[in-house]
Amino acid sequence: MRAAVPYRPSALYRVRPPRAAPPPNGAHRTAAAARLNGRVPARPFNGAGRTGRTGERPMHEMSIALAVVEQVEQAARAGGATGVAGVRLRIGELAGVVPDALSFCFELACAGTLLEGAELEAEQVPARARCGPCADEWAVGMPPQLCCPRCGTAAAGLLSGRELHIAAVHWADGDVPPHGRTPGDGPGGTGGGTAPVPPREEC
Amino acid sequence: MCRVTDLQQAVLAKNDACAHALRANLAQRGTAVVNLLSSPGSGKTALLERELVLARERGVPVVALTADLATENDAVRLARSGVPVKQVLTDGLCHLEAGMLGSHLTGWLPGDTRLLFVENVGNLVCPASYDLGESLRVVLASVTEGEDKPLKYPTAFGTAHLVVVTKTDIAAAVGFDEDAFRAHVEQVNPGVEVLLTSARTGEGAGLLLERALAAGDGGPVHAPVMAGPPQHHGHDHGGHDHHDHHGPVAGAASRRGAEGTGE
Ligand SMILES: Nc1nc2c(ncn2[C@@H]2O[C@H](COP(=O)(O)OP(=O)(O)OP(=O)(O)O)[C@@H](O)[C@H]2O)c(=O)[nH]1
Ligand SMILES: [Mg+2]
Numbered sequence: 001m002r003a004a005v006p007y008r009p010s011a012l013y014r015v016r017p018p019r020a021a022p023p024p025n026g027a028h029r030t031a032a033a034a035r036l037n038g039r040v041p042a043r044p045f046n047g048a049g050r051t052g053r054t055g056e057r058p059m060h061e062m063s064i065a066l067a068v069v070e071q072v073e074q075a076a077r078a079g080g081a082t083g084v085a086g087v088r089l090r091i092g093e094l095a096g097v098v099p100d101a102l103s104f105c106f107e108l109a110c111a112g113t114l115l116e117g118a119e120l121e122a123e124q125v126p127a128r129a130r131c132g133p134c135a136d137e138w139a140v141g142m143p144p145q146l147c148c149p150r151c152g153t154a155a156a157g158l159l160s161g162r163e164l165h166i167a168a169v170h171w172a173d174g175d176v177p178p179h180g181r182t183p184g185d186g187p188g189g190t191g192g193g194t195a196p197v198p199p200r201e202e203c
Numbered sequence: 204m205c206r207v208t209d210l211q212q213a214v215l216a217k218n219d220a221c222a223h224a225l226r227a228n229l230a231q232r233g234t235a236v237v238n239l240l241s242s243p244g245s246g247k248t249a250l251l252e253r254e255l256v257l258a259r260e261r262g263v264p265v266v267a268l269t270a271d272l273a274t275e276n277d278a279v280r281l282a283r284s285g286v287p288v289k290q291v292l293t294d295g296l297c298h299l300e301a302g303m304l305g306s307h308l309t310g311w312l313p314g315d316t317r318l319l320f321v322e323n324v325g326n327l328v329c330p331a332s333y334d335l336g337e338s339l340r341v342v343l344a345s346v347t348e349g350e351d352k353p354l355k356y357p358t359a360f361g362t363a364h365l366v367v368v369t370k371t372d373i374a375a376a377v378g379f380d381e382d383a384f385r386a387h388v389e390q391v392n393p394g395v396e397v398l399l400t401s402a403r404t405g406e407g408a409g410l411l412l413e414r415a416l417a418a419g420d421g422g423p424v425h426a427p428v429m430a431g432p433p434q435h436h437g438h439d440h441g442g443h444d445h446h447d448h449h450g451p452v453a454g455a456a457s458r459r460g461a462e463g464t465g466e
């Protein structure tokens with residue numbers, strides 16, 4: 001048995017990981033994240049778009065909004081874009097995100113970034129499940145029913161409903177899309193090509 | 204002219220990547236993470252206090268990290284067990300993220316740790332969206348919270364590997380309907396095990412520890428329907444037997460013995 005380790009309350013264990021030295025790979029937080037980091041207000045958001053569920057806690061959707069802004073900024077930086085007109089998200093019914101609340105947070109998260117004023121278009125994706133034995137497919141509804149309505153077996157899997165994806169970014173007028181990311185879509189092309197996911201920041 | 208780029212990128216991709224890295228890193232050291240989620244006050248700390256004492260008595264090297272918006276009270280309570288404990292104050296953030304967890308472990312996590320219990324912030328909404336690199340996700344609900352809790356928080360209960368009912372000592376007093384609760388759990392997460400516990404009387408004591416050790420050793424872990432595709436994890440292709448799913452950290456124990464605490 002190991003020796004008992006007494007708990008030492010204090011500064012050693014203080015809030016947020018120490019970020020004194022930047023990670024070796026140069027990972028960094030965006031301006032928006034840095035600005036809001038640790039200051040996500042607990043109260044002002046309550047009641048705005050989500051009622052009864054959050055009590056006094058800060059809103060989850062702000063974290064999601066910041067993640068969206070960070071990723072779009074990264075894509076923009078990679079391609080030299082200077083403005084964003086809109087962002088389209090796909091939000092599954094079971095993603096655990098309230099679209100209205102997210103829209104509200106998105107506007108705040110965009111302020112002061114190159115997404116300032118960007119429109120958020122949230123496409124809701126219904127959750128559907130499939131049964132193995134009888135190959136039945138059904139809309140699981142809310143609250144979800146994940147046992148087959150026909151034979152009662154547990155669903156073999158979800159066909160959709162957990163999405164939380166950035167589907168597309170509309171760059172502001174006059175901007176070229178990020179170069180090298182839209183195959184066959186050089187300057188003057190048609191736009192809307194599929195872009196490979198930019199390299200991920202490490203943790 | 205308005206230009207469009209199809210990004211097709213998961214919003215939580217960064218957290219997921221961090222969680223995968225953390226899971227792999229910890230597996231190499233023989234450490235498995237147990238992520239405990241519940242509403243505020245469901246009894247996470249009380250249950251954990253008991254399990255940590257049991258682990259220590261049995262000589263199982265475990266540690267606990269507890270996240271709260273404020274106060275170090277939970278860490279003080281947990282530390283009475285004698286196992287290493289760390290308090291993380293999230294400073295307003297309502298959930299833990301994998302990157303945060305990882306950086307808190309650096310330089311702290313003892314090299315021989317088999318289980319790292321993480322008491323997440325009391326909240327059933329967003330912690331459910333953040334993979335912490337855990338091998339076992341445990342969602343708790345006390346008998347006082349209503350039998351329909353799993354239906355109100357389907358993403359949390361739906362992604363649990365194990366559901367724990369707490370405070371059964373007062374079940375009769377509050378008229379807890381166990382059958383109704385189980386039926387609701389089954390509706391959102393068919394096949395998941397439900398444990399009954401009371402930190403007050405000791406009912407179910409040791410079960411959580413047992414399940415966690417089994418998962419850490421690469422034993423079969425329940426595969427929630429909701430955790431399958433189309434989530435952006437890419438390790439799960441559906442269609443498999445629900446009771447024969449090996450968690451992403453399967454085999455953590457096989458690499459046990461790796462020395463050192465460096466990341
Ligand atoms: N009767 C009874 N009360 C319990 C039991 N477990 C916890 N409690 C009480 O429930 C309250 C909350 O317990 P905690 O263990 O602090 O709950 P928690 O989930 O850690 O709370 P947060 O960390 O604030 O989210 C305390 O007053 C405990 O004494 C139990 O098994 N039976
Ligand atoms: Mg607690």
Ligand SMILES: [Zn+2]
Pocket residue numbers: 131132133134135136148149150151152153
């Ligand atoms: Zn069926």
Ligand SMILES: [Zn+2]
Pocket residue numbers: 059060063296297298329330
């Ligand atoms: Zn949160």
